[in-house]
Amino acid sequence: MPELPEVETVRTGLEQAWVGRTITQVTLRRAGLRFPFPDRMEQRLTGQTIAQVRRRAKYLLIDTTDGLVFLSHLGMSGRYTLITPLEVPRYSEVDASSKHSKFGELTGFEGRHDHMEFCFDDGSVAVYTDPRRFGIADLFERAEEPIQSLLEHLGPEPLENWTAQDAAVRCQGKRSPIKTTLLDQRFVVGVGNIYACEALHRSGISPTLPTHKLVRKDGKPTKALSDLVEHIKDVLKAAIAVGGSTLNDFAAVDGTLGYFGHHFQVYGREDGPCLKEGCNGTIERIVQSNRSTFLCPRCQK
């Protein structure tokens, strides 16, 4: 699943493929994902031309030239597969109930978890696949976007003028561990379990540190918090630069695999050596809020 860098990578891919295209047909294979699909979503999208593809937090927002917004969240396991006109004849032969197919071997496409299909005027098809169905699809008018409940409580975008001072204000008085705070989308958006672990390690901050300890008595950010804010930006940018990380069930939208996973310093490295220069610690896995946290207890205080 996609954290901010992976969603941004998908956004870029969808932008390339979709902007200027007109939707000719939408097929829904079930009633919804995490939530029911909105009423008549297929009919409302058919005939719409894509104007732009935006990202807010981990949400993809696809604008049409008629002022509609198609919202798509990938949840833990959602992905889009883009099928070119040349491939469509083979795609149409895929048995959606079968677990595997020859086409699937070529495209990573497997059939029974393909919940939405979008056909475009150039003959291409986009398929949304999501085994766990934690994803979201919604549709609303652009004018209503500010009052969308999924979006309105979201915090700042980390890569758009986010400051340590802003972070300090949001950390005030919080007793929960900093790792938990990083995953809170009201604090900052886009950071998920992997990049929270990575940014804390880069910053030398223990994931269990009570959040408020990163704020000085005068309300200013500590040096550690300023470092953390910068490391969050750096690690997200680095991951975007290599096209997002690749985990078990994530593939970039064009089928190209990202490879930021090769750059992980702590995530998934339990019992491995700490890779920080001069630190001879061993990576540990602990559980916080029912999720794995990876850290080096030697260099993270």
Add this chain to the structure above:
DNA sequence: ACTTTGACCTGTGCGC
């Protein structure tokens, strides 16, 4: 108001 927990789903990999 804040913090923690459970729930939503399916797939995979491991130990027995």
Add this chain to the structure above:
DNA sequence: TGCGCACAGGTCAAAG
């Protein structure tokens, strides 16, 4: 081979 359990990138509602 089969079974049960732990675990997986997210988020929200409910409970404490």
